[in-house]
Amino acid sequence: MLGGKFAGLWNDINCEEEHYRYFVCFGGDDQYVLITQYKKWRDAQSYCRANYIDLPSIRNATENEKVRVTANDYSVFIGLHQVRPWSDGSDSSFRYWKSGQPDQVQTCTAMSFSDAGQWTDENCATTLPFFCYGDRRTVATLRAVVKTTVELTEADIEDRVIKLLREELIRNGLPNSTSLSLRRINRANP
Known part of the structure; x- marks a missing residue:
């Protein structure tokens, strides 16, 4: 969700709960459209897919600014869904969550070697072994x-x-x- 009063900053909410928002649709050719109907995230996504292309995927600051301006200071749904970017800021569509995870309680992700390397969400204060990589x-x-x-x-x-x-x-x-x-x-x- 893109928060209008927060100058284009993003906020996550639970899509399964009864959260209704206005939303922005991506119409192709750099076209964004504000839809001033209150819908849940999945309903907003279905509406955009039926009438435009989809909820917007924001890949850089320029696209974020275009959606923010289109949102006209409303908090609106965007196309990001249960995605946690990597700590280096990159994103991947690959997911390997353990059943029942993420449970929306913790915000850090760990790999469970006892579960074939599947991912779990953990409290960020938990002390666990870790791997590093670099340039x-x-x-x-x-x-x-x-x-x-x-x-x-x-x-x-x-x-x-x-x-x-x-x-x-x-x-x-x-x-x-x-x-x-x-x-x-x-x-x-x-």
Whole structure:
């Protein structure tokens, strides 16, 4: 929800409760339309999809300002729904919530390794282990055992095994910029 009196700042509310607001529809070609009918979020979304394109997706400050001006100081619904941006400000449509989560009580997200890595929302004051990443090159060691009936050269391993492993890691969420290299080969005798 975009709050008019808050100069275009966003606020979240529970879409399942009886919250009625005016809303803005995106009509394409940089066109935003204020709808001065009180509707719940899902009804506002359905109205926009039937009569325009959708509730607006706001991707930058310019689009936010256009919607704010269109809202004419009203608090209006926009197209963001149960989305928590990453701490670096980026967004993703990928979701992996544990059943019953998020429960709208806590505001920080954790990965539950006992539940196959599914996400839970947690109190931000809770102390948990964590991972860091940054712009610096991150080096991790991965040990793999490859069993084969044919003799593989180092070039074969680079070409066949490393490429396939990299593709699988990217398919499972690592960034495209991920690179793998072969550091050492230990050959075992059968």
